[in-house]
Amino acid sequence: MDHSGTLYVVATPIGNLQDISLRALEVLKAVDVVAAEDTRHTAGLLSHFALQKKLVAVHEHNERKAGEQLIQRLQAGESVALVSDAGTPGVSDPGAVVVDLAHAAGIKVVPLPGASAVVAALSASGVMTPGFQFHGFLPASGSQRRSALQSLADVAVTLVFYEAPHRVLDSVEDMATVLGQDRTLIIARELTKTFETIHRLPLAQAREWLEADSNRQRGEFVLLVAPAPVKEVAVLDDEAVRVLTLLLAELPLKQAVKLATEITGAKKNALYELALSLKQS
Missing domain, CATH: 3.30.950.10 (Tetrapyrrole methylase, C-terminal domain)
Structure with a gap:
C-alpha cells in the first residue's frame, strides 16, 4: 500500500495578505512541512496568520537537491506545502523542479490556486x-x-x-x-x-x-x-489575375506587374507577390 504524502502547490498573496484563500490557510495549518523560496519571508506570512511550521528553503540555487530531500519526506508519508515569496510557485518562480520530481516519483500533487500578478x-x-x-x-x-x-x-x-x-x-x-x-x-x-x-x-x-x-x-x-495590428491582405479579383498571367507570358516580371497595375487598378504589392508565386510554379 502506498503511504506517500501529498505535495500541495500553494499560491500566496502578491502583496495584500488578505488575498490568501481560506483553503490555503487550512492546508498551511495541516501540513508537516512548508517548502519556501525564502524562509524569512514565509515565516512572516505564517506569523501574520498565527501559524508555526517547519520551514525548508527551496530556491533557484538548491531546488533540485532540496527537491530530492522533499521527495524522501513525501515518500515517508509527510505532507508538504510548496510556496514562493509571492503568487504561484513555478510561474516565473521556483517550484517547477520540485513538482516534476514529485510526478516522477508518483507523489500526488494538489494545486491551490490563488493570486497571480x-x-x-x-x-x-x-x-x-x-x-x-x-x-x-x-x-x-x-x-x-x-x-x-x-x-x-x-x-x-x-x-x-x-x-x-x-x-x-x-x-x-x-x-x-x-x-x-x-x-x-x-x-x-x-x-x-x-x-x-x-x-x-x-x-x-x-x-x-x-x-x-x-x-x-x-x-x-x-x-x-496590446496585440500587433492585423495586416490587411489584398484580394485580387479574377480579372487582375487573368491580366497579370497573360502579361507574364510575354514580359519580364517587373514590367508585367507595372502594366497590370495600370490596367486593373489592383494593388502593386499584391500583384508582385502573385507574380513571384506564378513564376516559381
Missing part, C-alpha cells in the same frame, strides 16, 4: 484579445532583449512580461523600438499593494512617463503590450 494585470487592463502570451522576464542583455522582442513583433495576442525596476526604462524603450511606437502598453506596478498603479499609454510615451516621477520606477512590474 499576470491574471490580475490582464483583468484590469481592458485589452480584449482571444488570448495572451506570458513571457516572464525578458533577457537582461539589451541585444538579447531586442532579439526576443523581434520574435514577438507580429504576435496577434496580448504580450505579458514581468520586469524589474532597474531594467524597466530600457525594456519599454526597446519595446517601442521593436514592437512599434503606437502600440498600447499597460504598466501594472505594485499590484494589490499600497502604491498600486495601472496606467495605459502608447509605447512611444512609456519611458517619458516613467522618468517623470522616480516613484513610478519602483516596485514590481507587469507590462502588457
Whole structure:
C-alpha cells in the first residue's frame, strides 16, 4: 500500500495578505512541512496568520537537491506545502523542479490556486484579445532583449512580461523600438499593494512617463503590450489575375506587374507577390 504524502502547490498573496484563500490557510495549518523560496519571508506570512511550521528553503540555487530531500519526506508519508515569496510557485518562480520530481516519483500533487500578478494585470487592463502570451522576464542583455522582442513583433495576442525596476526604462524603450511606437502598453506596478498603479499609454510615451516621477520606477512590474495590428491582405479579383498571367507570358516580371497595375487598378504589392508565386510554379 502506498503511504506517500501529498505535495500541495500553494499560491500566496502578491502583496495584500488578505488575498490568501481560506483553503490555503487550512492546508498551511495541516501540513508537516512548508517548502519556501525564502524562509524569512514565509515565516512572516505564517506569523501574520498565527501559524508555526517547519520551514525548508527551496530556491533557484538548491531546488533540485532540496527537491530530492522533499521527495524522501513525501515518500515517508509527510505532507508538504510548496510556496514562493509571492503568487504561484513555478510561474516565473521556483517550484517547477520540485513538482516534476514529485510526478516522477508518483507523489500526488494538489494545486491551490490563488493570486497571480499576470491574471490580475490582464483583468484590469481592458485589452480584449482571444488570448495572451506570458513571457516572464525578458533577457537582461539589451541585444538579447531586442532579439526576443523581434520574435514577438507580429504576435496577434496580448504580450505579458514581468520586469524589474532597474531594467524597466530600457525594456519599454526597446519595446517601442521593436514592437512599434503606437502600440498600447499597460504598466501594472505594485499590484494589490499600497502604491498600486495601472496606467495605459502608447509605447512611444512609456519611458517619458516613467522618468517623470522616480516613484513610478519602483516596485514590481507587469507590462502588457496590446496585440500587433492585423495586416490587411489584398484580394485580387479574377480579372487582375487573368491580366497579370497573360502579361507574364510575354514580359519580364517587373514590367508585367507595372502594366497590370495600370490596367486593373489592383494593388502593386499584391500583384508582385502573385507574380513571384506564378513564376516559381
